Amino acid sequence: MSYYDINAILTDAQKLPCTFEIDVPGLGYLEGNTGEDVKRGTRIDLPLWLGEMLAVGARSGSNPLVTLDLPPALSEKVMNALKADPRTVDLRSLAPHFYRLGVRILQLFEEEEMVDILTDTFKKRAMEIADHAHNTRGALGDGVEFLRGLDETERQLFRAAHDSGKKMRVWSGEVTKK
Structure with missing residues (x-):
């Protein structure tokens, strides 16, 4: 840091x-x-x-x-929702820097289950983010609500995946560089 x-x-x-x-x-x-x-x-x-x-x-x-005490963004209720289906939780409304907050809290509290839940959440959501970054129709249609709920770390991941896809198409000659 x-x-x-x-x-x-x-x-x-x-x-x-x-x-x-x-x-x-x-x-x-x-x-x-x-x-x-x-x-x-x-x-x-x-x-x-x-x-x-x-x-x-x-x-x-x-x-x-x-x-x-644990912040509301990392409460038991939120952890249960993330265990059920992490893609349906609006992380941005909980905390704009959700994963960073989780890392800081885990430095203060020994919560082994929370580590597993946050890791699993990031993995599942990262796959969804990559799909939306490479499939513009999904990002503009059904994926709008999901993309609005991305925290800052996930937004950076989305930008990186989207930009790498564009650069790959330019490199392969599918699209001309502007």
Whole structure:
């Protein structure tokens, strides 16, 4: 990951549900209450980078300041939908950088089943993406809804597959280069 990678920055800005384990004076503005304290047990959605810092880096004695919960985009409900048929899930509406968010979350949580589900999801959706990239009628017709739901990683894959198909046709002489 590069310091200047805009996709990494946008992934780290994704909100993550966090539960405060201690009272924190003066941080009420995080939940919209200026000048008040954050009480123990308060749940606040914080950016991933901040939640990670408070859960892993900052400690009060031997306890972390916050505990992290899985984001809604990677909830059990979503995982069940992905197990059923990954091609029907609109990943973009869940998180624009869905797979990157999954990688970051898996660095924090040990979820072996989630690794398998996300890997299987990517494989199945990649085949569908390649089909739409090389078959323009499918991309313009029935595949429109599927293509709208692609996350940023999948959109890059679609562009690469589509461009490689065009370059191959130019190389083989089927189409003239413009």
